[in-house]
Amino acid sequence: SSAEVKCSLCVVGIQALAEMNRWREVLSWVLQYYHVPEHLPPKVLELCILLYSKVREPQVMLEVGSSWLRDQTNKSLPEYSSLLELYLLHVLLPLGRFEEAEELVRGCDVFDSEQQLAFLGTICESRCQWTQQEEMRLVAEEQQDAATETVLGALSQKLLTMLTLLRRALRSMSSHFYLLPYKKMLLATFLLYLVVVRLDPASPTSLPCIYKLVQLSRQAWAAVFSPIHRPPIQD
Numbered sequence: 177s178s179a180e181v182k183c184s185l186c187v188v189g190i191q192a193l194a195e196m197n198r199w200r201e202v203l204s205w206v207l208q209y210y211h212v213p214e215h216l217p218p219k220v221l222e223l224c225i226l227l228y229s230k231v232r233e234p235q236v237m238l239e240v241g242s243s244w245l246r247d248q249t250n251k252s253l254p255e256y257s258s259l260l261e262l263y264l265l266h267v268l269l270p271l272g273r274f275e276e277a278e279e280l281v282r283g284c285d286v287f288d289s290e291q292q293l294a295f296l297g298t299i300c301e302s303r304c305q306w307t308q309q310e311e312m313r314l315v316a317e318e319q320q321d322a323a324t325e326t327v328l329g330a331l332s333q334k335l336l337t338m339l340t341l342l343r344r345a346l347r348s349m350s351s352h353f354y355l356l357p358y359k360k361m362l363l364a365t366f367l368l369y370l371v372v373v374r375l376d377p378a379s380p381t382s383l384p385c386i387y388k389l390v391q392l393s394r395q396a397w398a399a400v401f402s403p404i405h406r407p408p409i410q411d
Contacts (some may be wrong), residue, residue: 182209183217190223199231203240213240214247218255222262229266237267247279258288264295269302 186206193202203224210216216224219245222240228236241263244250260280268277281287 179217186217186220187223190220190227194227199227202227205234213243214250216240216244218250218253218259221259222255225259225262225266229270234267234270237263238271238273241267251286260284261295263298269299272306274299274303274306309352319383 177398185383186209189205190202193205195201206216206220207213210220213221221241225234225237225241228234241259245256245263250256264277264280268274268280277299278296281292281299284292287295
């Protein structure tokens, strides 16, 4: 029939998209042809659940599977019980939706009492494993946070020590710098400039350079020292 041909073509399309690593497009591509989740064929729904479970994205099929399983027409299909089991094991339990899984099992008419007890036992076991994993994860996060705080505390202590030493060094340098005679320092700078630039002070061409050097020395002195510590300058 045309419905079977359409379903077969969709199965081939799902496999092709999965092989091309375009699995994110599978569900939207399928719904373009079936429009609503309730109209999906059982084989197509099964492939979608298995595909998104394999790529660890089961939440994609959460609403689609729930809508399909709630539909009264689908409950009369022979594949309903297998798809319900597939939805429980590959969608609800990996997502930690244990209460929803228990309600779905208790409200299902296709399972007898033994099957319901078996599924409820599986849900309880998965809940215990989930709780243990969450506790282990919290302990690991606490240990990591404690290690991070220890490292940051050590780094901050080292940084504080370095800043203290740097402040003391700068204070010592500044106090030592205040004790230097200004005239001797200016003369030493002037002589060093003459040695480096090799200017002749007696040459008239050197006067502009010497004048600029004196101006720069005055500006530097005015910028470094405050009016309180600035010594008097005589021409």
